[in-house]
Amino acid sequence: MSKKAELPIAAPLYATYQCQIPGTAITTPNPSIRNYYYNRVTKLTCTRRFLREGFTSPELNVLDSGWVVNPHIERLSYNMRYLGSFVRRLIRDLIDEGYYIYFNGVDDYYVKGKSWYHERHFEHDGMICGYDEERKTYSIYSYDSKWICRRFETPVSAFARGMNAALENGCDGMLYGVRAGSDEVAFSPKRALRGIREYLDSDMKSQPFDGKEYFAEGIVVQTYMRRYLDMLLDGSIPYERKDRRIFRLIWEHKNVMHDRIGMIEAALGMEGKYAEKYALLAAQAEKMRMIYASYSKRRRDDLLAELICGLEKLENDERRILSRFAAAAERKIEV
Incomplete structure (x- = not known):
């Protein structure tokens, strides 16, 4: 012993x-x-409860990121x-x-x-x-x-x-x-790309605020987070009940996505320019995490306004970079 x-x-x-x-x-x-x-865990998720049930957290998460789901x-x-x-x-x-x-x-x-x-x-x-x-x-x-x-x-x-x-x-x-476990888990560029496509396959037309589904999923969840910040700004969600964690999760999601892009580029013999471009988004997410941490310590509505604008830019830039990257990587796989 x-x-x-x-x-x-x-x-x-x-x-x-x-x-x-x-x-x-x-x-x-x-x-x-x-x-x-890297192969399978790509989607942001949140619930709609904060929109209509008086719930004060968007329950932001990354689908299947909990240990209990991991089969290995x-x-x-x-x-x-x-x-x-x-x-x-x-x-x-x-x-x-x-x-x-x-x-x-x-x-x-x-x-x-x-x-x-x-x-x-x-x-x-x-x-x-x-x-x-x-x-x-x-x-x-x-x-x-x-x-x-x-x-x-x-x-x-x-x-x-x-x-x-x-x-x-x-x-x-x-x-x-x-x-x-002892299983050797290989990185699969093809499976990882499918995850990126699944993440991109969401918008406000397919997942509106008044949708009947319990969860919203994919890149559009960042629009839901802007709505959450709007509700903090207008007081419909009290400052004292705010969820302090949302921007940490967004930042972690961008870091993992950046790693994933780099791994796909390396596996397919690509130049690496998309990981370099996406690194700027990860840096922006970290900056927003620190701004929100400051807001969480002391209420400043001007910081919320800055975060709302920043999150909109982040989502738009992410959709553009990931869409172009996925198309370029898929051409490599086809060849």
């Missing part, structure tokens, strides 16, 4: 939401699994309610076998270092990636109390208290042992 163990963390492609992190953070033993996301991740699952005192031994043994521990339904209020520690009761997720028996700590990779996604230590007793508090509150949390 080890007294201490620490599993490696790879930089996650998506980390806006905790459920996205394990999909690529645990891939050090098999980095090819990241190709699953091995997983074991355990209901916390039935683990009792065995939970500590289980976590230690799974980590010794190379499994990361993804958990949900643990009250942040009691878990030192977590986002809502000693601020509010919130049954939250996270990932344990190590333990130290002598220090009686777990190593957690999650959002910390400063809302930075990083590795930090928390006492075993604090985690147990958060778990038990949630159980007492009627929340049956889960522990999942997750690790990279």
